[in-house]
Amino acid sequence: MNVYSAIQRRRSIRRFKQQKISDSSLVKMIDAARLAPSASNIQPLEYIAVNDKKTCAEVFPLLKWARLIEGGDTPEEDKRPAAYIVVVINRNFLAKGGRHEVGAAVQNILLAALEDGIGSCWVRSFNASKLSEKLNIPEYCKPDSVIALGVPAESPVTEPAKKHKMEYWRDERGLLHVPKRKLGDILHRKKYIN
Ligand SMILES: Cc1cc2nc3c(=O)[nH]c(=O)nc-3n(C[C@H](O)[C@H](O)[C@H](O)COP(=O)(O)O)c2cc1C
Incomplete structure (x- = not known):
């Protein structure tokens, strides 16, 4: 791996x-x-x-x-x-x-x-x-x-986080969902604000 x-x-x-x-x-x-x-x-x-x-x-x-x-x-x-x-x-x-x-x-x-x-x-x-x-x-x-x-x-799953909603949660089947912030929301090119 x-x-x-x-x-x-x-x-x-x-x-x-x-x-x-x-x-x-x-x-x-x-x-x-x-x-x-x-x-x-x-x-x-x-x-x-x-x-x-x-x-x-x-x-x-x-x-x-x-x-x-x-x-x-x-x-x-x-x-x-x-x-x-x-x-x-x-x-x-x-x-x-x-x-x-x-x-x-x-x-x-x-x-x-x-x-x-x-x-x-x-x-x-x-x-x-x-x-x-x-x-x-x-x-x-x-x-x-x-x-x-x-x-x-x-086997938890990841999903794109909605802005400012980072809480992980279990669905009715007990599957754990783990939101992760989207790349576009955390990646700043050249300057933080262009
Ligand atoms: C510094 C740190 C402390 C944590 N402490 C706990 C904890 O006390 N209990 C727990 O169940 N999970 C704990 N976690 C796990 C986080 O809840 C978990 O990393 C987060 O929900 C993201 O899920 P992932 O690790 O699957 O990406 C901790 C994680 C970090 C980085």
């Missing part, structure tokens, strides 16, 4: 088959994250790989799903993620900031996952203090993001 088609195909997945995600797949995703760009090459990010049932069950209730969908969009018990990668910023490497690094690293994770047939959802709404407690994250590390992973049990 070439990079551009992976970028086009990737969608956030919130329904998963209950198939184990291997250690080697997780290691490959974290290796892809490790190689992402980093300002001054400081590389402040570290990763916790979780794919055992007990720890997955501890992480799941700490996450919030798709707040734009009325009533939330929490996966049913038999559709929960089979693995997680928790991205932490090690403050001993970088006292403040690191969000741009997280962005670049997480996108590498999402695309590396896709290449292995693994769906993903980048989750930033979570209970950070409880997660730190459950995963023994030391106080000098700040958990920034949780990447939920698993073999996809849904």
